Amino acid sequence: MISTLGVVKDGYTWHEPVRRRRWWGSTLKPVTHPILDFTIDGAPLRDLEGTVEEAGGGERSITMLIDDFPHEAVSQIDHLVGTTPPDVSGGRVALLICPCFDPGCGVLSAQLVTGSGTVQWRDLGWQRPSESLILIQPTTTFTFDRRQYESVLLDLRARFSALAER
Template sequence: MKTPIRTPSALGWSWTSYEQTTTVMRLFRKDLHETRQVPVVEWLIDGEPLTERLRFPNGTPYEDLTLMHDAPHFPPSAVASLRALLLLAGPEQEPVGFSDGRVGILYCPCGDLYCGAVSADIVTSEDTVEWRDIAHQDGTTEQLGVSEIPAFTVTFERSAYESTINTLLAEWAARVDDQSGSTS
């Protein structure tokens, strides 16, 4: 029996935002709460946000994000995550990849892999890139599927995938360079 040929999905991205609340605890006075919208790049698969595919059975949205936040300390992490999605190894990979070789795709808003992440086994062929078994992975035990969301796989046409990731990589690498230039 032949395996059906799947049409590759298209990987895209768009800017969106998430609400971040910071609490300042003060002695003998009411705590201060500051809420702001933080811009973040969101992955789109065939035009649909990846987070929509990751909704819990009760309809609650999955709240993990990419590391491409519009915040000063995130550009180096964004570059590391994009390099990992291209399977480019480097010393900066530790905060974006698990010891079993899986790569983080979406992370806790704090950006710490040890909070757990949505990860995938990235497999390439001459013509395709697959994000295999996309699932939540525990940051401490590295156990897969620790949420109620079933794992799934997405296949992309390799040249389009690499073009999308390389475009973002150039943008975020420039942000890192801008930060380095402004601090020297």
């Protein structure tokens, strides 16, 4: 079955330190950053989160498609299009990552398989550098029409490249 790749606007809230006027520390202020999440047939990839947690994932994972970090967004897109080598061990590509962007916290990754007319994300799983890959059960593979897949990602790349040039 051919799936359709898309994106949806979302937000992620993390806590940034705010320095107090007194010497004894700072407080944390919640800040929401707009992000884009991948969708597959209209359903956000982050909806796999429950499955990711069962596979060993912790904190709610996000894409790197964040306006405040356009260079990271372009890098993720380049890996997903296949113009740069895979960025995760085992020849895999990162789909979702910890909000701190540290792969050591864990990454939802997939095997990227590109054919003449299709692109597949195979064997989605959670991995950390020091641990074995934990595949999401049941084993998950998404197959996309290559033209539609690349069109979505290259449009995003143009958007984030323009932001990076500012």
